Amino acid sequence: MRSIFSTCLLFTTAVSVFGQSVELNGILGKSVKFPAAVKKGGSLMHSGVTIGDVTNGSFSTLGNEKYRDRLQWDSSTGLLSLSGLKMEDIGEYKVQNTDQNINTVFQLNVYIPVSKPHVSITHNEYPCTIECTAERGTGATLSWYREGEKKPLRLLTCGKCSTPGSASDCGEERYIHL
Secondary structure, rough: HHHHHHHHHHHHHHHHHOOOOOOEEEEEOEEEEEEOOOOEEEEEEEOEEEEEEOOEEEEEEEOHHHHOOOOOEOOOOOEEEEEOHHHHHEEEEEEEOOOOOEEEEOOOOOOOOOOOOOOEOOOOOOOOOEEEEOOOOOOOOOOOEOOOOEEEEOOEEEEEOOOOOOOOOOOEEEEEEE
């Protein structure tokens, strides 16, 4: 009986330690919500250190001063959020809901926002060259698309340059008619 209990305890510990984390993406300077509710009791940890605590429906930030004005708790939804994202906020966060005994691990990525794409056309000779560039951005992919189509173009006569992806919510687009 004792060995069965030890085996069950070991299995439970292994699942909570080696459970998969949920990827959470944020943009530098913006805020992100951790989608795991804590209604009456729980905490938020960053890299193993408790940075926020909810006790009897009351919230307080703990530890490092860098979270004092940036970490919030919405008592109506139970969601924790971190505002004014910085590159140093990247890492593992754990939301512990002590009421329901649920731990949710998040891997927070912070991206630099993509600048508006710049399109340059060189048409000194045939064929012309059209180039789309962005000044900054993390994880950005620039592609050419024909209007109304979803596949990137290799050769085009009319298309647009856009900056899709997790690092940009702006959906900036430039259209070129040749």
